[in-house]
Amino acid sequence: MRLPRFPRASVRVKATIGAVAVVALALGIACAALLTVTRHGLTDSAERTAKARAEAVAAAAAKGKLVERLAVPDGEDSLLQVVTDDGRILAASENLTGRGPVAGFVPSSDSGAAARTVRVTSAAADGGAAASPYRLVAVRGTESGRPVTVYAGTSLRTAEYTARLIRDAMVPGIPLLLALVAAVTWRNTARALRPVEAIRAEVAEITERDLGRRVPVPASRDEVARLSTTMNDTLDRLEESMDRQRRFVADASHELRNPIAALRAHVEVAIAHPQLLHGDELLSDVVRVQQLADDLLLLARLDAGDRPDHTLVALGGLAKATVERRAGDRVPVTLDVSGDAPVLGSRTRLTRVLDNLLDNAQRHARSRITVTVTAGVLEVTDDGSGIPAAEREHVFTRFTRLDESRSRDAGGTGLGLAIARDIASAHGGTLRAEEPREGSYGGPEGEGPSGGARIVLRLPTASVSTALQA
Known part of the structure; x- marks a missing residue:
């Protein structure tokens, strides 16, 4: 399942949507798995019961003790029918009296039984008719030397009712649970992000003239605390770099002041009294200024990572x-x-x-x-x-x-x-x-x-x- 993306949503919104989506997916899988397991369990139980009854009827037929009216336990919705290969009904339970073959499938030659889930309209207790699901098992046998197929079915209404009960109980509760998850996630995310917001607010107020401020470090030792520590370490380095840059600019200005002042003095003397100009001194000051400028330029390149x-x-x-x-x-x-x-x-x-x-x-x-x-x-x-x-x-x-x-x-x-x-x-x-x-x-x-x-x-x-x- 691919979760939707919300690139402009806040972290709170994304976390809440993500948590709700994950919980909804987990609940859907759990509900489907529970229904499947329950249905399969009840169906397997009904099949085992039907197979046992079919084998009992087949054994009775083989001994010549087959009766026309087959009995089923009182209060239980079950089917029993014995059918010859040419379609004649040799025996049936009361709810299949007067009915044709309940099914047409037979077991394969290498298997003792075959099972299907079918819907059969049988006589209801109130005299009407009802179509109900049954797990029907077919078992091959003989009666007076003739091959016959014994069909036995167990009602799956209990399985359907149980599945419907689980579905009706879980589905209405899922929206309430998702709402609870959304509320808890929204609140917890707000609490978790509160220190981050404090860090953001503090950093937003820090300027180059106020680098001495630091972000608060939570008492916890979680990721936010490590973020705060890293941020403060970064601010320490930034403050140190700014201080070093200020000192560097101040020192450079101080170092340039003397040779520039000397150059100005020589130029003023040369303008006023050309005969007093000393070229060697003027050249020395020019070389010193040039050397200092070259050094400052090289340092700037090195600081920039050249x-x-x-x-x-x-x-x-x-x-x-x-x-x-x-x-x-x-x-x-x-x-x-x-x-x-x-x-x-x-x-x-x-x-x-x-x-x-x-x-x-x-x-x-x-x-x-x-x-x-x-x-x-x-x-x-x-x-x-x-x-x-x-x-x-x-x-x-x-x-x-x-x-x-x-x-x-x-x-x-x-x-x-x-x-x-x-x-x-x-x-x-x-x-x-x-x-x-x-x-x-x-x-x-x-x-x-x-x-x-x-x-x-x-x-x-x-x-x-x-x-x-x-």
């Missing part, structure tokens, strides 16, 4: 090309490649990660920077002042500088490590500031923050990456 085409990239070869390109940096870079399993990623983005790590190391290193590459791992270490353990996660926050005493030109924009981590995450990897290896640069500086910084990039190798993407 994923460039990935190819097989050898970290060792990438590191070698990057170090050679930066041969003129303040601090020389030592490269150590001991394993070069390829990774699946964007060569341009991964080069950006290494450039940002080297830029950070160049700002803090005293005299040495080392790039170490093993299978799927790239480390950048320096002999600078190091990163305190409590700040090793904070350094990856956007616009973060640990040494506020540095000038902004020397200290960078505070976006390099944040960009590097976002790129690593987009490649399914991690970027962390970890404890320097003991004795990295010898002496007491090989321990703790004074031992320099150690930033480790870990990426899944090409075999693992390919399996994950497949």
Whole structure:
């Protein structure tokens, strides 16, 4: 049975209609099954009774004790008749006296009896006639050497009456039961959906300026409670994202203010006193603004889920090309490649990660920077002042500088490590500031923050990456 669909109806209406339809279907099946079982049971009982009587009459006929008027139990509506193969009536019960053969079917040669349900008009007790259903059984026998057929029938009026009684008792009650089911379902659905309505109303009142509100969580541990918890978790993430976006916009505005102000000052000086214009300073401010704008644009793309085409990239070869390109940096870079399993990623983005790590190391290193590459791992270490353990996660926050005493030109924009981590995450990897290896640069500086910084990039190798993407 295919239930009707109501695409524009409410959940309450759909649940109520569905419950009523299912209960109506179940009641219909149950009623039909009960009537069928009852009818078959009573019919089988009547057939067994009729067969026993037919066999008794056939046995009497075979012994030569057949009487013309066959007796049936008092008060019972039954039929008995003995018919020869040529249609003559040898014996019959009182209600078939003067009647022709009650039926024409006979058992097959390999069966002892045959049964049919027939309607027979017999003499009624009040002298009239009535057509009644009977379960009629035919049994083959002999009488004085002649083959005969004995018919015995048991009335099925009791079976019909019982079936009618069941039908008359159940059918009027079905609408009342369905109405009760509809009322209970309507009420229970309203009660079940009350928390959902409260959640909807609360969410409808939440705006971007009021993200601190949360939906109520029911005390029950059902699906609605889990929905509320999930909704609150989503609101937590949304609030955190909005706060991060606000801080990002505020920090970006703050970072742009100084170079733009310097550019304005240089332009004003150039307009008023062209002979005092310093091209190098103006170019430096322009480069700084351009670099900051590029960083902000890249972060926006990463936040939007931008994923460039990935190819097989050898970290060792990438590191070698990057170090050679930066041969003129303040601090020389030592490269150590001991394993070069390829990774699946964007060569341009991964080069950006290494450039940002080297830029950070160049700002803090005293005299040495080392790039170490093993299978799927790239480390950048320096002999600078190091990163305190409590700040090793904070350094990856956007616009973060640990040494506020540095000038902004020397200290960078505070976006390099944040960009590097976002790129690593987009490649399914991690970027962390970890404890320097003991004795990295010898002496007491090989321990703790004074031992320099150690930033480790870990990426899944090409075999693992390919399996994950497949």
